Amino acid sequence: MFHILLALADKERHGYHIMREVDERTGGNVKLGPGTLYGSIKRMMADGLIEELEERPDPELDDERRRYYRLTDFGFRVASAEAQRLEQMVRSARAKKLLPRTKAG
């Protein structure tokens, strides 16, 4: 679910775009199937994390059957909170020398 939130964090996307974004970002480690993707989308819409766009962003260049999704304000806050939680965990792991120190840190 967090992968989908991340995929939608910067812009609205349709199902296939979400799939591709997750696949590319994880280096092919996470591949969402159609059932997993739309099952998650359904639950995230029910929870108010994402919403469907009423109009396609680029109707001229796109298949009219496609449905686009974007984060809601609540979804953005949830994604942000989860990212902070993960950052905190990584910081703790780094402090315990489970991860190499970054140059910036």
Place this chain on the structure above:
Amino acid sequence: MSRTAKHFLTIYSILLLAYPREFRREYGSQMVLVLLDCQRDARTTAARRRLWLRTMFDLIRTAPREHLNHLREENNFMRKLQTDLVAIGGCVLLIVGALLLLNYGRAHQVPSILLFGHILDALVFTGVVGNLIVFLLVKLTRFRPLRIAFWTFLIVTLVPALALTVIAAGGNSKISAPNVLVGYVVSFLFWYGLHWLWSNKLKPSETA
């Protein structure tokens, strides 16, 4: 697109019957569309085979899960309906009970200046108006029902109590200010107490 790819899409469209009808109606065409895009991207035969295997595995894994979720949603709906019906029934019974009690008081000539008469008046008034407002607010807003009940009954109790106290202080001998106050305090405690009991003790668990 190759003939094999077309066949696979047709087979997948049929296999979508494994999902619940509502899910299929809502997302079936989108799932086929996504698979069509994926097939376009898979250029080699090996990549297409991997895609098909992955898609079949995804279907086997997610179709039962969607059925389970669907059953859970139906269950939740029935439980919510049952809770709502019990709540409405309870309110109606309480209001009818209060009206019967008021009729009894009047039939036995309990004058409204007596404490009993004031309590009955307050119980009926706050019961009818307060429960109606609570019911509407619970349905229309997302505030916690018990909080809604508290503020509603507080306002519905305070406003008439203060109004009647002012009238009594103005020289109306038929209304006794202390009795009015006691009546509305009892009424508030009665109705809010019932809602508290309903929320904390009687309401069926929604987490099951």
